[in-house]
Amino acid sequence: MSVGIIQGRLSNKSPERLQSFPKKTWKEEFYRARDIGFDTIEWLLDDYRESNNPILSETGRREISQLVTDSGVSVRSVCAHAFIDGSLLREDRDALDSLVALTVACRCLGVERIVLPVLERSEIQDEETWKALFEVLKTVREYCLTHDISIALESDLDAEILARWISDFPTTEVTTCYDIGNAVGRHADPIQELEILSDLVSEIHIKDKTRAGISHSLGQGDVNFIALFEWLKNADHNIPLVFETPVFDDWEREGSQNYQFIKQLMTPESPL
Secondary structure, three states: OOEEEEOOOOOOOOOOOOOOOOOOOHHHHHHHHHHHOOOEEEEEOOOOOOOOOHHHOHHHHHHHHHHHHHHOOEEEEEEOHHHHHOOOOOOOHHHHHHHHHHHHHHHHHOOOEEEEEOOHHHOOOOHHHHHHHHHHHHHHHHHHHHHOOEEEEEOOOOHHHHHHHHOOOOOOOEEEEEEHHHHHHOOOOHHHHHHHHHHHEEEEEEOEEOOOOOEEOOOOOOOOHHHHHHHHHHOOOOOOEEEOOOOOOOHHHHHHHHHHHHHHHHOOOOOO
C-alpha cells in the first residue's frame, strides 16, 4: 500500500489559501517526503490560468522526472484543485482545454489518476449539474483512455448517489477519491460509505476532523482510523493513501508525526 502526500503539506503554511502549489519549495518537497518515508507526492494544480506550474511545460516535466529519479518519490496522481471554481460546469472552454492539456502532461510523467474535486462551486447538486459534468468527462475520456489515466471524483455526495452516477462510466475510467476526514465532518459513516463505493475507490485522502468539521492532526479528531485499516485489510484491491493533512505550525514535526501514526497502523503489531 503506497502512502503519499499532497504538495504544500511539507512546506510552511501558505498565507494565500489552503490548497496552494508550493512555488518556492516544490523541488525540496520531494526530498522532504523521502526523508519522512512517503512513497509518492500528489501533484497540485491550483490554478489552470497560470502557465508557470512545472507540470504544464516540457522543461518542468523534465525537472519533475529527474526529481522522481533522484529522490525515489514518484508522482502517481494529480489533484486538479484548480477546477473547484465551477468553471467546468459552466462550459468554460479555457478550463476544458486546460483539463485536456493536463491529461497529456500526466501521460508524459506516467501519472495514473487525476483527482477532480466536485466540491464547493463544482458540487454535483442535481441531475442538471451531473449532466454538465458528464459531458466534460466524455470530452476528456478519449485522452484518458489513450494515456491509461483515470479520473477520480472527490465529492461530498451521499455514497449511494455518487456510485449511481459514476456507474454511467466503466469502473476503470471514472472512480472516486474518498476523503475520510470530510466524510466525518459531514456526519457520514466512512466504513459504510466505503462498502457502498467499494471497487470505485481508487484513492483515499487522509485527514482527521471532528464531527463539527474542525481539522486536527491525525488521531486527534473523530476519524476511526483503526476501522479504516480493518476495511483496507479486507478490500479487494490495493488503495493508495494520500495525506491531505493541514499544516498548523511546523510542517516537519507534524508531517513526521502524522506519517508515523499511519505507519504504525500498517504494521503487524498494530491493533489490527
